[in-house]
Amino acid sequence: MMKYNRILINKNEIISEVTCDAYYPMLTGKYAFNVVFNGEANYTIEKRQITLVPGSFIFLNHDTCYSHKIDSSVEVNTLSVLFDPGFVQDFEYSYQTEAKKLLDNPADLKSGQPRFMESIYTLQGDVKFNLQHLTRHLESGTNDQLLLNEYLHHCLINYYNLYHSEIERREAALKFLSRTTKTEIIRRLSIAKDYMISNYNKNIRLDDIAQMACLSVNHLLRTFKQAYQQSPHQFLTKIRLQQAKHLLKHTNYPVNEIVDIVGFECPSSFIRLFRNAFNVTPGQYR
Numbered sequence: 555m556m557k558y559n560r561i562l563i564n565k566n567e568i569i570s571e572v573t574c575d576a577y578y579p580m581l582t583g584k585y586a587f588n589v590v591f592n593g594e595a596n597y598t599i600e601k602r603q604i605t606l607v608p609g610s611f612i613f614l615n616h617d618t619c620y621s622h623k624i625d626s627s628v629e630v631n632t633l634s635v636l637f638d639p640g641f642v643q644d645f646e647y648s649y650q651t652e653a654k655k656l657l658d659n660p661a662d663l664k665s666g667q668p669r670f671m672e673s674i675y676t677l678q679g680d681v682k683f684n685l686q687h688l689t690r691h692l693e694s695g696t697n698d699q700l701l702l703n704e705y706l707h708h709c710l711i712n713y714y715n716l717y718h719s720e721i722e723r724r725e726a727a728l729k730f731l732s733r734t735t736k737t738e739i740i741r742r743l744s745i746a747k748d749y750m751i752s753n754y755n756k757n758i759r760l761d762d763i764a765q766m767a768c769l770s771v772n773h774l775l776r777t778f779k780q781a782y783q784q785s786p787h788q789f790l791t792k793i794r795l796q797q798a799k800h801l802l803k804h805t806n807y808p809v810n811e812i813v814d815i816v817g818f819e820c821p822s823s824f825i826r827l828f829r830n831a832f833n834v835t836p837g838q839y840r
Contacts, residue, residue, distance in 0.1 A: 565638035593630030
């Protein structure tokens with residue numbers, strides 16, 4: 555097992571870990587940016603169970619109590635950036651405040667702690683690029699605190715941009731007048747989405763997804779399609795194909811075994827779906 559754990563000057567913390575077995579109960583007190591590069595990591599977030607799959611991350615609020623567990627036959631590569639609440643509070647103030655006010659009042663200690671809708675996201679774009687470079691610096695053993703803090707600052711910039719664009723875009727797609735109703739629907743749909751990601755390799759029923767989200771089946775189908783421009787079944791199929799792609803690239807499992815691992819029932823339909831999604835067969839991709 556390899557573990558890197560460093561507390562920075564401003565109380566932010568970076569934890570990079572490669573392990574098959576780990577358990578961290580009752581974590582709280584800092585905003586947590588948790589990423590999985592390889593393998594799977596299980597989280598209990600208050601009463602919710604989620605699994606981060608390769609190439610996914612979740613951002614948790616500072617007052618969220620959660621547990622983190624890894625129990626795997628293969629090495630799991632994770633990265634956690636724990637932000638001190640004061641650091642995020644200052645970032646929020648500087649991110650949203652006009653330039654003139656920032657000059658007159660550089661720090662507003664009265665501003666409250668920001669809160670985010672906690673949901674699983676795909677690691678991509680600027681978020682992925684920044685974290686990959688941060689990881690390389692950690693692996694090289696860098697001791698440059700200024701450099702590391704700049705990467706943490708960019709972590710928040712990239713997350714804020716992703717978060718606000720995702721939430722605003724999905725809320726705008728919902729056909730409701732009330733902003734409060736839109737926000738609540740997005741929150742429940744995020745739970746449905748996270749449930750599918752966490753259980754992509756199981757036989758998931760539509761009733762189970764709707765129950766987890768506290769929505770009727772038809773309400774789930776209608777609003778999910780509006781918010782994500784695809785049905786729950788299409789979303790689940792996309793997640794399964796992405797995980798199959800990861801396994802083809804990073805393991806030696808036979809294609810037929812990968813079909814079972816990711817939750818498909820028929821190898822021929824898997825090959826057809828894979829070719830339609832990526833313009834190449836599973837064998838050719840490998």
